[in-house]
Amino acid sequence: MKMNGRLLASSLTLFLVFFSNMVFAAASEAYKLGTGDRVKVMVYGQEDLTTEAEVAGDGTITMPLVGRVEIRGMSPQDAGDLIGRQLEQRGYLKRAHVNLLIEQYRSNTVSILGQVNHPGRIALEGPTSLTEALALAGGINDTGSERIILVNIDDEGRQSRKEFNLRELLDSSAEGRSPVTLGKGDTVYIPRADQFYVYGQVQKPGTYALDRPLNVMQALSVSGGFNPSASSSGLIIYRQQPDGEVEELEARFEDRIEDGDVLFVKESLF
Template identity: 25%
Template sequence: MFFVCRSSAHIGRLALAASTVLAPVAASAQDVREVMPAAALSSPSRYTVNAGDELDVFVWGEERMQRQVLVQPDGTFAFPLAGTIKASGRNVSDIAMELRERISLNYRAAPPDVTVSLREATGMRFYVLGKVRTPGSFTSGTAPNILQALSMAGGTAEFADVAHAVILRQTPQGQVVEPVELKRLLKGGRSLDPGDLAKPLPTLSSGDVLVIP
């Protein structure tokens, strides 16, 4: 369940602290710890495209339509005879299929085959801040769950208040916060009821901030 940040003074303080820390984190390359799985490039068909990624589009038999495209911040790119294509959250095979379907409307004969490949993967960027061993900015080829994100940040530091961990997320309606249940997970199996681990863990989206107070 999501709550608007301004409804809670405690969450408001967390948001202010996060925004204060994010500025120097983004400004200094030394503070950015990027984790890009090798699988993103070795298995591009499984990779989920993100805003900022670069793609190579090859339309067979149409040299004038071979080009590199950059996925825009809104997750789309424009292509001749196809218009605007939504790329974010999809793999290259799905994107190629939609491109071919749209381009086919301009051909009386059989449309040309379309190949889309991943040229450069920037991955989705998220932040882990607060009482963790290596706070900072991270990138991942896929959306990590909260435990994976915490692992990338080296785990919790001493005196971390995992009972009040939250995810800060920016939406068109404003900043929202999602409380996350970390305390029972980090304590281990003895504190978990049967079936607890069958529930999907919350995942981070690009731009999210996981705060461990």
């Protein structure tokens, strides 16, 4: 079960890397500049006007000859065009060809939390899908669920919550459907996967992810089945109750496994 999770994460990473170069230029152009972004401004034929700057808290950068220019909320293309117009309008150049490049993305961040390999804040370099952001966070770790919780905050500060399934998102990408795109300030949370435990006389005792409905027979299969010493009629489920007490239940093959269950297989007396 854990191997499946690692293979899924690896496949996701390879899929994203393959397509990243195809969309990089369009993503950069769609990006809106914001406070903290570092940019480099180059004016064709005027090397002395080349400027590296950080977008200030008021949304401006300072350019030689024209002074402070507000570029927050603009695309790199629009910001370059604005600087070029100001150079022309003030009579410094007849035709100004200005190129503005983003050197560091700092203003458009999201938080990736929970069961990922590298939780924290990441900067979005243009439109970024939910699966791409997970890849940037190192993918879902071995204890993570395939459930994805996305928390959005709109311009008026109102919070909304949506849930997605990783397999369904990957199927959507493969089928050409529109991806789920993240926005500034979004939070992505990966909860711990439901788990169950199998101990006693089985081939592979241990902890397993409960990523789909399982009964006792299926849980035994996941753990490799009975070993030669097992009693096929000696099955016990230990299940924690809401009050914290642990209940001991005689298990049948068709009984449903629940999150946190401990399935114990007794040793045969003969």
